[in-house]
Amino acid sequence: MALPKTMMAIAAERTEPGAKLVAKEILVPHPGPGQILIKVASAGVNRADLLQVQGHHPPPPGAPDTPGLEASGTVVAVDQAVSGIREGDEVCVLLSGGGYAEYAVASALCTLPVPKSVSLTDAGGLPEVYFTVWSNVFDTARLRPGEDFLVHGGSSGIGTAAIQLMHARGHRVFTTAGSQEKCEACVKLGATRAIDYRNEDFVALVKAETNGKGVEVILDMVGGDYVMRNLQTLARGGRLVNIAYQKGAKVEIDFRIVQARMLTMGATGLRGRPDSEKVLIRDHLAREVWPLFDTGRLKPVTHQVLPLAEADRAHQIMRESGHIGKILLAP
Numbered sequence: 001m002a003l004p005k006t007m008m009a010i011a012a013e014r015t016e017p018g019a020k021l022v023a024k025e026i027l028v029p030h031p032g033p034g035q036i037l038i039k040v041a042s043a044g045v046n047r048a049d050l051l052q053v054q055g056h057h058p059p060p061p062g063a064p065d066t067p068g069l070e071a072s073g074t075v076v077a078v079d080q081a082v083s084g085i086r087e088g089d090e091v092c093v094l095l096s097g098g099g100y101a102e103y104a105v106a107s108a109l110c111t112l113p114v115p116k117s118v119s120l121t122d123a124g125g126l127p128e129v130y131f132t133v134w135s136n137v138f139d140t141a142r143l144r145p146g147e148d149f150l151v152h153g154g155s156s157g158i159g160t161a162a163i164q165l166m167h168a169r170g171h172r173v174f175t176t177a178g179s180q181e182k183c184e185a186c187v188k189l190g191a192t193r194a195i196d197y198r199n200e201d202f203v204a205l206v207k208a209e210t211n212g213k214g215v216e217v218i219l220d221m222v223g224g225d226y227v228m229r230n231l232q233t234l235a236r237g238g239r240l241v242n243i244a245y246q247k248g249a250k251v252e253i254d255f256r257i258v259q260a261r262m263l264t265m266g267a268t269g270l271r272g273r274p275d276s277e278k279v280l281i282r283d284h285l286a287r288e289v290w291p292l293f294d295t296g297r298l299k300p301v302t303h304q305v306l307p308l309a310e311a312d313r314a315h316q317i318m319r320e321s322g323h324i325g326k327i328l329l330a331p
């Protein structure tokens with residue numbers, strides 16, 4: 001297929017103070033060994049992109065400067081070393097950068113088909129959240145059948161995916177969100193109890209709902225004072241895993257509760273992991289999660305699709321945090 005030489009992509013332009021996203025003309029990238037090139041249908045916006053634009057979450061070595069950790073689209077070129085993916089396939093891809101563009105290069109190892117029941121546009125918001133949720137909840141925190149689960153930020157991209165997936169797998173799901181409207185959306189997605197964190201105490205409520213036991217696994221993106229409060233909410237033998245620390249990374253921990261209740265704490269990042277680790281998560285998603293879209297147990301939760309050129313406005317919407325689910329950019 002004849003491809004254009006240049007394309008529109010989004011770049012961060014430093015301003016005083018902060019930075020602004022602008023559209024630029026850059027060269028269309030070529031797929032390297034083991035890679036594919038897609039014509040992007042949509043790119044998911046992630047909170048990490050906001051941090052990158054502010055200079056706090058730099059791309060790992062070798063990743064493009066263009067933001068964008070996930071995308072969906074049609075395959076337009078395939079490196080000869082890749083098997084099982086062909087030009088014309090509709091796919092969604094986990095990226096270490098480069099999604100905010102008309103074309104993006106992806107590793108074949110981080111590529112999944114678009115589930116049949118999901119539109120090509122909505123699929124751009126699936127990879128980052130499902131790779132993150134699966135790897136943290138099952139690989140790191142080892143949630144077992146019948147155990148109870150709490151995810152903070154239930155209306156976030158991560159939260160809407162985590163609630164649906166754990167509900168579909170038969171777990172009781174507790175969550176926190178910042179308004180009544182968001183709590184109602186979380187319950188519709190399958191949360192047993194959504195807690196309005198601005199007006200309610202999640203420690204007391206989760207304890208009450210579990211007859212004093214607490215939950216076995218917590219997925220947290222808040223940090224700060226939530227760390228000790230999470231430890232108080234865990235059942236004996238419980239596991240806490242942090243994927244972000246929006247309220248602060250430096251906290252004081254009373255390890256007596258960790259020891260007395262035999263708790264485990266962990267924290268992970270996804271972007272910097274090698275493809276050899278990401279492909280293991282990809283394979284779990286293909287086997288255990290993607291079929292749940294086709295049976296209607298999982299649905300993409302898209303808050304809004306904006307034109308690619310409006311990436312700066314998309315970031316503003318995420319900063320204001322009025323969204324429920326994913327914000328997407330469509331070239």
Ligand SMILES: NC(=O)c1ccc[n+]([C@@H]2O[C@H](COP(=O)([O-])OP(=O)(O)OC[C@H]3O[C@@H](n4cnc5c(N)ncnc54)[C@H](OP(=O)(O)O)[C@@H]3O)[C@@H](O)[C@H]2O)c1
Pocket residue numbers: 045046047048128132152153154155156157158159176177178179182197221222242243244245246247268269270271318321322325
């Ligand atoms: N480590 C990793 O590999 C990894 C991968 C993906 C994402 N993440 C992190 O996961 C988080 C979610 O990502 P996203 O892209 O889905 O972003 P997002 O949609 O903007 O979500 C951020 C969420 O944090 C919630 N929140 C903020 N303060 C809270 C508090 N005190 N209590 C409860 N919830 C609170 C917000 O809820 P309200 O709006 O209701 O306040 C919002 O739902 C981000 O921090 C991101 O950096 C980490």
